[in-house]
Amino acid sequence: MxxxxxxxxxxxxxxxxxxxxxxxxxxxxxxxxxxxxTPAEIAELQFEKLRTTFLHAYRTVPYYRRVMDERGIRDLDSPEDLRKLPLLTRDVLIREQDQLVSDEADRKTLQTNYSSGSTGRRAEFKQDxxxxxxxxxxxxxxxxxxxxxxxxxxxxxxxxxxxxxxxxxxxxxxxxxxxxxxxxxxxxxxxxxxxxxxxxxxxxxxxxxxxxxxxxxxxxxxxxxxxxxxxxxxxxxxxxxxxxxxxxxxxxxxxxxxxxxxxxxxxxxxxxxxxxxxxxxxxxxxxxxxxxxxxxxxxxxxxxxxxxxxxxxxxxxxxxxxxxxxxxxxxxxxxxxxxxxxxxxxxxAGRLQDLIVTPAGGHVDAYLFSYLFMRFPEVHWFQVLQRHPERLLVKVYAPGGLRKETARTLVERIHHHTGFAFAVEFETLDRMPESSTGKFRLCVSELGRPALEGSTHG
Missing domain, CATH: 3.40.50.12780 (ANL, N-terminal domain)
Incomplete structure (x- = not known):
């Protein structure tokens, strides 16, 4: 109770x-x-914290001090000034692990956490x-x-x-x-x-x-x-x-x-x-x-x-x-x-890695496939995997089985909504797959990152 x-x-x-x-x-x-x-007060509070974080990073974090010195930037006059810094990618985070920790970090309370690795590379980071x-x-x-x-x-x-x-x-x-x-x-x-x-x-x-x-x-x-x-x-x-x-x-x-x-x-x-x-x-x-x-x-x-x-x-x-x-x-x-x-x-809407690429150069995200698949009560979970530009492998968890009529209708709708006659293969599962993070990507493309223009959303 x-x-x-x-x-x-x-x-x-x-x-x-x-x-x-x-x-x-x-x-x-x-x-x-x-x-x-008010929104203006929140924006002011946010910029104050952003500037404080920026100055702290320059003063105490070796990686940022090096990058800011190279670019000749020491302070922020507006949020737009932050764009003078390069992006911190997963590769940089992995490569510069030690150089990204502050000299003033409270090491007695530091814990190491890890990214999920859904992009293929698992990074670690410190939190106090x-x-x-x-x-x-x-x-x-x-x-x-x-x-x-x-x-x-x-x-x-x-x-x-x-x-x-x-x-x-x-x-x-x-x-x-x-x-x-x-x-x-x-x-x-x-x-x-x-x-x-x-x-x-x-x-x-x-x-x-x-x-x-x-x-x-x-x-x-x-x-x-x-x-x-x-x-x-x-x-x-x-x-x-x-x-x-x-x-x-x-x-x-x-x-x-x-x-x-x-x-x-x-x-x-x-x-x-x-x-x-x-x-x-x-x-x-x-x-x-x-x-x-x-x-x-x-x-x-x-x-x-x-x-x-x-x-x-x-x-x-x-x-x-x-x-x-x-x-x-x-x-x-x-x-x-x-x-x-x-x-x-x-x-x-998803990750760049979760976008299915069409041969015409557009992309389709998980929202469209979710709209198509979840209209059928027998489908409890699915995942669309793309290893070839013109083919899709669809993994389906349907406890009662996937009816042939449902599969045929799904193929027709995929062709109609994506504008391309993908060769679609279904793999039915008798249970959910395992995931070390508990998360499941509904779409996985192994063809690299597509452009954002010309996107199709369900």
Whole structure:
């Protein structure tokens, strides 16, 4: 039985203080107060943190000091000046590991974290206690943006990352029990696990679930097949993977709850989250500065999809300036009915590596394929793999089997919507594949990076 909410909240803050995380509460209060500021005030606060991070990097980080000296830049007069620095690519991050750590890093609290390696190369980076406290405060704030969830309300995290679980301690398990938080490892997404997790969710009755989008979609399909609901569930927060409209619609319809999108990565913590009540993604301006760049490296206009480049504002131990994420999204103008003062962006459409290339030179992202495949109830998960310009291998997890008529219709729709008669081969799976991070890429192209022009979106 859950602990009464107010008691669970009190126990949470006591436990945080005993574990040396007392400042999290103060930082969460700061983040809440920022929501009452104007967009101009948020922009000023963000630039102040950006400039402070820039000056700190020059003074204490050998790599940045060398690069800034080479380019003759010592300070920032405006956010645009940041573009005088080169991009920090995954290759540079791997090559310059030691030179990217600050001379003033609090080495007693440093932890080594790792990127997921979804681009083929796994990088490591350092994060100190100060970063982790800001990270926790931002996480709590985004939970609050999901249908009024409050600290102490029943909460479930469904997570599959081996890295995450390797950090778990006995204290964490005790904290979870006392604060109405439950965590389930979704590393092995077998039919048996999906069914067992659904049963536990029905018994526990969380108000909020934060999870990988594909994992929650599989759980929703299981719930639909058994005609059951999760009592008390008000919101699902999809994270770490793109949340295509088709998956989102299925989760919301079957579980009768609101669905929110969250975007972030281990290197940076949370970058953006959908505003309360639904709407555009709100960039976490206290945590990151985001650039959207076209193929020429120039800033994108509103609504123009480009590569996301991120500068962290809370990791003084190893600041990442102009870190190339390879993720694709577009900046948005401020809407007249915006409820928060933060800059807006679209949901992330995927990674450059996730774009299927057409022989004509265009590309197709996961949203289109999701729109096509998820219209068929028998398809619980899919992945499109491209190793040849004119051929596609489609891996399909369909517990009841993939009907020939469905396969034929899918091929016809792929041809129609992509404008090319790809040779399509289907590989049916009897269970979900394993992933060391818990994440699954819906589209994988091994043909290299395509241009962004002429894109097709579902």
């Amino acid at each position: 859950p602990v009464p909410r107010r008691l669970a909240e009190s126990l949470y803050w006591q436990e945080q203080r005993l574990r040396g995380r007392g400042p999290v509460r103060e930082r969460l209060a700061q983040l809440r107060s920022h929501q009452e500021r 206690l100060d970063f982790r406290q800001w990270m926790r405060a931002h996480q709590l704030r985004t939970y609050e943006w999901c249908e009024g969830w409050q600290l102490g309300d029943p909460f479930v995290l469904l997570w599959g990352s081996e890295i995450y679980w390797s950090f778990k301690q006995l204290f964490d398990r005790a904290e979870n029990l006392l604060t109405n938080r439950r965590e389930f490892n979704t590393f092995h997404l077998s039919p048996e696990l999906i069914s067992a997790v659904l049963d536990q969710l029905v018994r526990y009755q969380p108000k909020l679930i934060s999870t990988y989008s594909n994992a929650m979609h599989l759980i929703a399909k299981e719930a639909e097949s058994r005609n059951i609901r999760i009592p008390g569930l008000r919101a699902v927060q999809g994270t770490s993977e793109p949340l295509p409209p088709a998956l989102r619609a299925t989760i919301g319809r079957v579980l009768d709850c609101e669905v929110y999108d969250k975007y972030g990565m281990r290197e940076t913590n949370i970058i953006a989250h959908e505003q309360p009540g639904g709407g555009p993604m709100m960039i976490q301006a206290e945590n990151v500065f985001v650039e959207f760049l076209d193929e020429q490296g120039e800033p994108c206009g509103d609504g123009q999809t480009g590569r996301m480049v991120v500068t962290t504002l809370n990791n003084r131990a190893m600041p990442l300036l102009r870190y190339e994420t390879s993720d694709l999204a577009a900046p948005l103008p401020r809407a007249a009915d915006a409820t928060l003062p933060y800059p807006a962006m679209t949901s992330v």
